[in-house]
Amino acid sequence: MGRSCNLLFVLVVFILLHTSLSSTVLNISTDEAVLLAYKSHISYFDPNNILTTHWSSSRLVCNWIGITCSSRHHRVSALDISNMQLYGTIPPYLENLSFLVSISIDNNSFHGEFPKELAYLQRLKLISVRRNNFTSAIPTFLSLLPNLRIVHLQSNQFFRGNPVFPF
Structure with missing residues (x-):
């Protein structure tokens, strides 16, 4: 009886570990897919091809x-691609990086609007987009992020409210 209980215990632990590891692989695979899709929205003038070389499924x-x-959690928690001479937009599917705590894309040439889907990133504590080319209204969804503590929007062309009737 003791040996069969031990065998059952080992089997249960094996199943739990396997399930846990499988879900981690699936989750990090999701993060990888999101980041590779994000990479397709970025053009860069980097002679060293940093993202081409380092952001790869290999x-x-x-x-x-x-x-x-x-x-x-073994999930992507921070994205910091500051100072990489990148040009592009922020796609809405970054919302799928559900464990993201900080986004820093300072000193690049990102433009367009902040996708409202980023409001789903409930763990987000920091957004830093200084020195880019954003020309949209200040994203009102930022107030919906319960953990957001630091926001850097300087040196962009954000405006408050309607562009025809600012303020």
Whole structure:
């Protein structure tokens, strides 16, 4: 009886570990797919091809330049692609990086609007987009992010309210 209980215990632990590892792989795979899709929205004038070289399915996402993963959940928790001479937009599907805590894209040439879907990033604590080319209204959804503590919007062309009737 003791041996069969031990065997059952080992089997249950194996199943739990396998399930846990499988869900981690699926989750980080989702993060990888989102980031690769984001990469397709970016053009860059980088002679070293940083994203082309380092953002590739042949590498683990958590080892990509500008990506930090949480040790607890093994998910992308920070995106920092500041100062990389990048040009592009922020696509709405970044909302699928559900463990994202910070976004820093300072000193690039990003433009367009902030997608309202970023309001789904409930863990987000920091958004920093200084020195880019955003020309939209200040995103009102920022007030819906319960953990947001730091917002850097300087050196863009954001405006308040309707562009015809600002303020």
